[in-house]
Amino acid sequence: MDMDSALEALLSVVGDDLRLVNDAIVARMNSSVALIPQLAGHLITAGGKRLRPLLTLAAARMCGLEDAARPARLAACVEFIHTATLLHDDVVDESMLRRGLESANALWGNKASVLVGDFLFARSFEFMVEDGSLKVIRSLCNATSVIAEGEVLQLMTANDTTTTEDQYMEVIRSKTAALFAAACEVGAQAAGAPEAHEKALYDYGMNLGIAFQLVDDYLDYSARQAELGKTVGDDFMDGKITLPVILVFERGTDEEKAFLRRCLEDQEMEDPKADLARAIQIMAKYDTLGETVTRARDYGARARAALSSFPANPARDALIGIIDYCIDRAH
Amino acid sequence: MDMDSALEALLSVVGDDLRLVNDAIVARMNSSVALIPQLAGHLITAGGKRLRPLLTLAAARMCGLEDAARPARLAACVEFIHTATLLHDDVVDESMLRRGLESANALWGNKASVLVGDFLFARSFEFMVEDGSLKVIRSLCNATSVIAEGEVLQLMTANDTTTTEDQYMEVIRSKTAALFAAACEVGAQAAGAPEAHEKALYDYGMNLGIAFQLVDDYLDYSARQAELGKTVGDDFMDGKITLPVILVFERGTDEEKAFLRRCLEDQEMEDPKADLARAIQIMAKYDTLGETVTRARDYGARARAALSSFPANPARDALIGIIDYCIDRAH
Numbered sequence: 001m002d003m004d005s006a007l008e009a010l011l012s013v014v015g016d017d018l019r020l021v022n023d024a025i026v027a028r029m030n031s032s033v034a035l036i037p038q039l040a041g042h043l044i045t046a047g048g049k050r051l052r053p054l055l056t057l058a059a060a061r062m063c064g065l066e067d068a069a070r071p072a073r074l075a076a077c078v079e080f081i082h083t084a085t086l087l088h089d090d091v092v093d094e095s096m097l098r099r100g101l102e103s104a105n106a107l108w109g110n111k112a113s114v115l116v117g118d119f120l121f122a123r124s125f126e127f128m129v130e131d132g133s134l135k136v137i138r139s140l141c142n143a144t145s146v147i148a149e150g151e152v153l154q155l156m157t158a159n160d161t162t163t164t165e166d167q168y169m170e171v172i173r174s175k176t177a178a179l180f181a182a183a184c185e186v187g188a189q190a191a192g193a194p195e196a197h198e199k200a201l202y203d204y205g206m207n208l209g210i211a212f213q214l215v216d217d218y219l220d221y222s223a224r225q226a227e228l229g230k231t232v233g234d235d236f237m238d239g240k241i242t243l244p245v246i247l248v249f250e251r252g253t254d255e256e257k258a259f260l261r262r263c264l265e266d267q268e269m270e271d272p273k274a275d276l277a278r279a280i281q282i283m284a285k286y287d288t289l290g291e292t293v294t295r296a297r298d299y300g301a302r303a304r305a306a307l308s309s310f311p312a313n314p315a316r317d318a319l320i321g322i323i324d325y326c327i328d329r330a331h
Numbered sequence: 332m333d334m335d336s337a338l339e340a341l342l343s344v345v346g347d348d349l350r351l352v353n354d355a356i357v358a359r360m361n362s363s364v365a366l367i368p369q370l371a372g373h374l375i376t377a378g379g380k381r382l383r384p385l386l387t388l389a390a391a392r393m394c395g396l397e398d399a400a401r402p403a404r405l406a407a408c409v410e411f412i413h414t415a416t417l418l419h420d421d422v423v424d425e426s427m428l429r430r431g432l433e434s435a436n437a438l439w440g441n442k443a444s445v446l447v448g449d450f451l452f453a454r455s456f457e458f459m460v461e462d463g464s465l466k467v468i469r470s471l472c473n474a475t476s477v478i479a480e481g482e483v484l485q486l487m488t489a490n491d492t493t494t495t496e497d498q499y500m501e502v503i504r505s506k507t508a509a510l511f512a513a514a515c516e517v518g519a520q521a522a523g524a525p526e527a528h529e530k531a532l533y534d535y536g537m538n539l540g541i542a543f544q545l546v547d548d549y550l551d552y553s554a555r556q557a558e559l560g561k562t563v564g565d566d567f568m569d570g571k572i573t574l575p576v577i578l579v580f581e582r583g584t585d586e587e588k589a590f591l592r593r594c595l596e597d598q599e600m601e602d603p604k605a606d607l608a609r610a611i612q613i614m615a616k617y618d619t620l621g622e623t624v625t626r627a628r629d630y631g632a633r634a635r636a637a638l639s640s641f642p643a644n645p646a647r648d649a650l651i652g653i654i655d656y657c658i659d660r661a662h
Contacts, residue, residue: 033484088445091422114419114445115482121449122476125456129472134463141460145453151446153364 006325007049010318014057020072021053025079028123039116043083052078052183055208055319059187059201062315070131070190074140077127078183080120081144085151085179087117136189143182150174159239161257161265165246169210172217177209184208200306204319207303212326214296217242218289219330221280228329233276239264243295245279247288256282293330300327337656338380341649345388351403352384356410359454370447374414383409383514386539386650390518390532393646401462401521405471408458409514411451412475416482416510418448467520474513481505490570492588492596496577500541503548508540515539531637535650538634543657545627548573549620552611555661564607570595574626576610578619587613624661631658 011018029040053075060071091113121144128137154171157163184205188198219225220235221244235242241264249257260279262268269275283289300323310316342349360371384406391402422444452475459468485502488494515536519529550556551566552575566573572595580588591610593599600606614620631654641647 031480031483033480033487035487036480036483088449091441091445110422110441111486112483114422115479115486118419118452119476119479119483121452122472122479125472126476129465129468132465134460137460137468141453141456145450145457148446148450148453149362149364149367152362152367152443152450155442155446156364156366 006318006321006328009314009321010054010058013061013315013318014054014068017057017061017068017072017075018050018054020068021050021057021075021079024073024076024127028076028080028127029120031119035112036116036119039087039112040083040120043086044079048079050075050079051322052082052179055180055183055205055322056187056190058315058319059184060191061187062310062313062319063188063191063193063197063201065191071187073127073131074136074186074190075183077124077131077140078179078186080124080127081140081147082179084117084120084124085147085175087113087120088151091117131190133189136186139182139185139189143178146174146178150176150178154240157241159265159267160241161245161249161261163241163246165243168241168243168246172210172213173206176213176216177206180209180212181205196309200309203306204303207299207306208323208326211296211299211303211323214243214292214299215327215330218244218292218296221283221289222330224330233272236263236276236279237269237272239267243292244283244288247291248282248286251286251288252282293327296327296330300324337649337652337659340645340652341385341389344392344646344649345385345399348388348392348399348403348406349381349385351399352381352388352406352410355404355407355458359407359411359458360451362450366443367447367450370418370443371414371451374417375410379410381406381410382653383413383510386511386514386536386653387518387521389646389650389653390515390536391522392518393641393644393650394519394522394524394528394532396522402518404458404462405467405517405521406514408455408462408471409510409517411455411458412471412478413510415448415451415455416478416506418444418451420482422448462521464520467517470513470516470520474509477505477509481507481509485571488572490596490598491572492576492580492592494572494577496574499572499574499577503541503544504537507544507547508537511540511543512536527640531640534637535634538630538637539654539657542627542630542634542654545574545623545630546658546661549575549623549627549661552614552620553661559660564603567594567607567610568600568603570598574623575614575619578622579613579617582617582619583613624658627658627661631655 025044029037029044031037056071056075056078057068060068065071091110124140124144128140131137150171150173153167154175157167157171181202182205184201185198188201193201217235219228219230220233220242223232225232234240245260245264248260252260260282263275263279280289303323304320307316307319356375360368360375362368387402387406387409388399391399396402422441455471455475459471462468481502481504484498485506488498488502512533513536515532516529519532524532548566550559550561551564551573554563556563565571576591576595579591583591591613594606594610611620634654635651638647638650
């Protein structure tokens, strides 16, 4: 299945449910404070494939729930959490490109990004409270807490070239995969699915999220990234320590490691473009980029295995198709 | 009653309950991510009078609750929300002094302040979920949402000298008083008090919070501020439009208004110190600083009236005493 058809299969499974999500998002983004819908709308309505909300909707369907009212509200909640995280990420990373548009931060400034992010977090909690299930509230609440911890951990490992694979995995599990996991889990919870199914969907989301972030970290050093409308080498310039770099520290020569230390730890770039090109060359020598994608495939296989206890149906097929979709972004 | 004895009376009413709050704060601030307890601890443990948590504890006691376990957890939740707001405020205001210490932002940078603030918000929601009452969750959730809206509104009115009294009141109701109100309200809710008492405590907190912020905005132009270990004129330098300024725009000459417009709107200061001195002189001419304190007293009287339906007891007396405490900071 190619990339676009995987996404289309997922969209056709959830049908009109996605419109309910979009309506909930627009309604709840509103505020008499004009800057809020302006800035939040820039991110939320302008784009994104709504991947996380789609997971919630499809998970609920796979668990047999026909009425999409609850999962749609929870899907909107998940998208708000995700968008709030992006807004706060823009502040902290000073990234100038987000989804190919100028970042909200560049357009409106740090102040607005922090505060509108806070507003979206608060509204996401209102969605949870409206849902009213303490189980659901617990899952989503826990996810936001783990995300925040992951973001701080990422900040601490930035520029630290002694970062281990374990620490890196902890960061991506927390900052990215925890929300994928919760998005899927609350779909099952909204459907009143048995606990084994909740857990299976949590595992699916967690492994999918890890695969997704591994591919993201691969893409940052890949020519493919430019085709997707994003700059190459952001992580390198920010001194983020991701798997393609960590693997070089396990395999490279002293001279190669000293070079990376200068760029990533000391942030001393003589010629940033040339330094980036040399870093990519070293990664190619040890195939650390290829290995990052291989690991993404491993986690993809675990995500697939997590769904094995569900009977075959279009929603399950679509959720399996989306694993390939996430990994095939690499090509 | 003088200032210190008002605070002491409140402390003696809640007795050991405050220790429960501190224990909950320290336990929940913890994280394997070392920067989190470091940075959060800098703000939470280093200082603050725990005014908001004390309100929750005293409100629960006034409503007849002896067991402090629930109100202590909710009081810790309120303090987390407050601290998260301060951390994000430090980012947006670039304020270098907070409680007389260097701000967390100045010490650790914007990134860390945003992310640790997010962590504290997330943990505050965990406290709510642990409490388990949807009523309580709704009150505190709503407060965080209103605070975020108020912060964005404040950002929009910054440097806008056409800001009206109504807009200003909306800002301080949202960004400050809403949390005072919720802190008191959840104390009543934890005690299972009748709805009329919940509402009375909400009103008390709302009016107390408004009075508190009015005094804060007065103090920013007052020599008294320097004695409290804070710099004078922060609001002026940031172009924040507070009541002492708004009243000059209602009463001043064209020349005085043009002067303030240059400083606050265009941010063109020839000699910031001299400009601040002139602004204070103009405020003195129309007694707008005195009037700001007078209004604070009016809201203080409303806060007192809100408690009139409660029978006299030490908790009620302490809550009334704290009104004067908040206002007497002006002297």
